[in-house]
Structure formats: structure tokens, C-alpha cells
Amino acid sequence: MAKAKSLWMRILxxxxxxxxxxxxVSLFAIWRIGAWNLVFPGNSHDTVAPAIPAGLNSxxxxxxxxxxxFRHVDGIEGGAKALQxxxxxxxxxxxxxxxxxxxxxxxxxQFDVVVFLNASGDMLSAAQESAFQSWLTAGGxxxxxxxxxxxxxxxxxxxxxxxxxxxxxxxxxxxxxxxxAVVLENHQHPVLRELPDIWQHEEEWYSWEQSPxxxxxxxxxxxxxxxxxxxxxFMGTQTxxxxxxxxxxxxxxxxxxxxxxxAMGHRGDxxxxxxxxxxxxxxxxxxxDDTQDGACSPLQAD
Numbered sequence: 001m002a003k004a005k006s007l008w009m010r011i012l013x014x015x016x017x018x019x020x021x022x023x024x025v026s027l028f029a030i031w032r033i034g035a036w037n038l039v040f041p042g043n044s045h046d047t048v049a050p051a052i053p054a055g056l057n058s059x060x061x062x063x064x065x066x067x068x069x070f071r072h073v074d075g076i077e078g079g080a081k082a083l084q085x086x087x088x089x090x091x092x093x094x095x096x097x098x099x100x101x102x103x104x105x106x107x108x109x110q111f112d113v114v115v116f117l118n119a120s121g122d123m124l125s126a127a128q129e130s131a132f133q134s135w136l137t138a139g140g141x142x143x144x145x146x147x148x149x150x151x152x153x154x155x156x157x158x159x160x161x162x163x164x165x166x167x168x169x170x171x172x173x174x175x176x177x178x179x180x181a182v183v184l185e186n187h188q189h190p191v192l193r194e195l196p197d198i199w200q201h202e203e204e205w206y207s208w209e210q211s212p213x214x215x216x217x218x219x220x221x222x223x224x225x226x227x228x229x230x231x232x233x234f235m236g237t238q239t240x241x242x243x244x245x246x247x248x249x250x251x252x253x254x255x256x257x258x259x260x261x262x263a264m265g266h267r268g269d270x271x272x273x274x275x276x277x278x279x280x281x282x283x284x285x286x287x288x289d290d291t292q293d294g295a296c297s298p299l300q301a302d
Contacts, residue, residue: 043068043121043122044068045100045122045123045124045125045128046066046099046100046101047101048099048101049099049101049102049104049107050097050099050101050102052095052102052107052110053095056093056095056110057091057092057093058092058093058112059092059093059112059113059288060092060093060094060095060110060111060112060113061083061087061092061093061094061095061111061112061113061114061115061284061288062094062095062097062102062108062111062113062114062115063079063080063083063094063095063096063097063115063117064096064097064098064100064102064114064115064116064117064119064123065079065080065096065098065116065117065118065119066098066099066100066119066121066123067098067118067119067120067121067123067147068120068121068122068123068152069120069121069122069147069150069152070120070121070147070150070152071118071120072118072120072146072147072265072266072267074267074268075117075118075145075146075147075265075266075267075268075270075271076117076118077268078265078267078268078269078270078271078272079117079118079145079265079268079271080096080117081268081271082271082272082276082277082280083096083115083117083280083284084096085277086277086280086281086284087284089281090285092284092288095111100123100124100125100128101128103124103128103129103131103132104128104131105131105134105135108131108132108135108140109135111140112140112141112287112288113140113141113142113143113284113287113288114132114135114136114140114141114142114143115142115143115144115145115284116142116143116144116145116148117145117148117265118145118146118147118148118265118266119147119148120147120148120150120152120153121152121153122152122155122156124156129156129158129159133158135257136254136255136257136259137254137255137256137257138255138256138257139255139256139257139290140257141257141258141259141260141284141286141287141288142163142257142258142259142260142287143259143260143261143262143280143283143284143287144163144164144259144260144261144262145261145262145264145265145280146206146262146263146264146265146266147265147266148163148164148261149164149166149168149206149208149261149263150168150206151167151168151169154167154168161215162252162254162259163252163254163259163261164208164212164261165212165215165216165217165250165252166208166209166210166211166212166215167208167209167210168206168207168208168209169207169208169209169241170206170207170232170239170241171204171205171206171207171232171241172204172205172207172228172229172230172231172232172241173231173232173233173234174229174231174232174233174234174238176204177202177203177204177266177267178202178203178205178228178229179200179201179202179227179228180200180201180202180203180205180223180224180225180227180228181198181199181200181223181224181227182198182199182200182201182221182222182223182224182248182249182275183197183198183221183222183223183224184196184197184198184220184221185219185220185221185222186218186219186220189218189220189251189286190282190285190286190289191220191249191251191260191279191282191283191286192220192221192279192282193278193282194278194282195275195278195279195282196275198224199275201264201270201273201275201276202270203263203264203265203266203270204266204267205223205228205230205241205248205263206248206263207230207241207242207243207246208243210243211243211244211245211246211247212247212250212252213245213247213250216252217247217250217251217252218250218251218252219245219247219249219250220247220249220250220251220260221247221248221249221250222245222246222247222248223246223247223248225242225243225244225246230242230243230246248262248263248264249261249262249263249279258286258287259287260283260286260287262276262279262280262283264276264279
């Protein structure tokens, strides 16, 4: 009996060691791929604004990549590098921060465009959201990239209604990254300048409950859903993510401000693709230039 008890104790110890090691490896993997905030989402709101460099060139771009939700580590790094190259080429100023306290009237007044670079989760306090809304509707420009359009922003109703115009459902899984055909609309829009009518891009493609076209947004590019497999296959359960009308780039006017959203940018290499780089370049130029109205259907801001 004593031998049997001793054997079971040794087995139990081995099992416990395996469980502990497995948990440690899993937590490390979660941290390594940037999913920590997805498993343990935060709601921290910064209260002390960062120091903005003196003598920032004008016009200036504020790049914001705070993540209180899923963190696209590689996408943020690659996107920041691409945006720095674009702004430097034009001689524009750029300031990259993850401090939400920069969203105040005085600091926002120094910028012409705000970019949400894979920003996710409950990033801003109510006062910071209000400051951003006032700045944008008074004539600012906003560029949202990839995770800026996911489901982690749904508690901010104004954001959903005025900048995204659709409710995120899911992204493809099985495989997670697929090459699909991007098809342009509104070919004369400045954001699409010199882009090919159809081009291929590999991405973790998002789907939404319906097209933002329904809510009056200007659609700039859609996906050809026959060019990839729009399905989320998770643990043997398949969800059809087809939208029929499946936009991936769109624009809007909010008061005197303008916005562009682009679904590309999960991985860093997305920003190395010439078409994506040109799309972002064009979008920033359009958002900065008050003389380029383009094709934009205004929505009355709440």
C-alpha cells in the first residue's frame, strides 16, 4: 500500500511539473505574439501627457498605437517604420506615442492628422475621447489602420458610427493569412492615386456585419470574395464571413474633418508592399491638404 501511495505521489508531482511548465510556455507564447492584452485586456488611461518635441515640422502627423486590447507587435513596428519613411519623404513632422494623455486640446492643435496604428481596446478616457472628437470635427484628419476597425472599440459609439461605420464580426482563420484581390472603387479619389485597379495582398482579412456603404461612407476598395476563402475555421467550427459587398478601404467626412480606414496591416511586411505604402502616402496627403476634397459623403457628427 505504501509503495502504491509513493508511486501515485511521484506521478502527481510529474503531472504538476508538466502543467506548470506548460502554463509557463503558454504564457510566454502569449506574450511573445503580442496577445497578452487579448487574454488580459487593460483599461489604463494615461493622465500625464508626453513631451512633444519642439520644432516639429508642419504639417505634422500624430501616430498613436496604444493597445489595451490585442497588440500587433510586428504590425506596429512595421507600420511606424513605413509612416516615418512617408513623413520624412514629404518633410512632414511625425510624433509616435502610446500615451493617450496627448489627446487634449493643446497638444492635438499641433497636429494635422492622427493615425490609429493598430491601436486597440479602451485606450482613452471620456475627456480624451471628447478632445479628439472636437479636434477632428473642427478640421482634423484621421487614418485608421487594421485593428483600428476591430471589435475592441465598440464601447466608443461615436467612433464606431463616424469613423468605422460597421460592426466587426471576425477575421479569417484556417488559414489566418490569405492572398485576396483588392478591387478599387471611386478611381478618381485622391487616396487611390496611381494605384492599380486590382492588386493582390496577403492579409488577416476582417469582416463586418454589413458594409459601411449602408451608413453613407465612401467606399474606396473592396475584396473579391471569390479570390480567397472567407471562413473562420476554429476548433472544427466554420463561420461564413462573406459580406457580399466587402469593403477594406473607405473614407468619410465628419463635420469639417476627414477620415480614412484601411484594413491592411496585421503584420509588418504588409507595410512593405508598394500598394499599401502608396495607399497610406495618398491617404495622409489627402487628409492633410484642405484643398483636396475628393469624393467624400459627409455624415453629421453627433
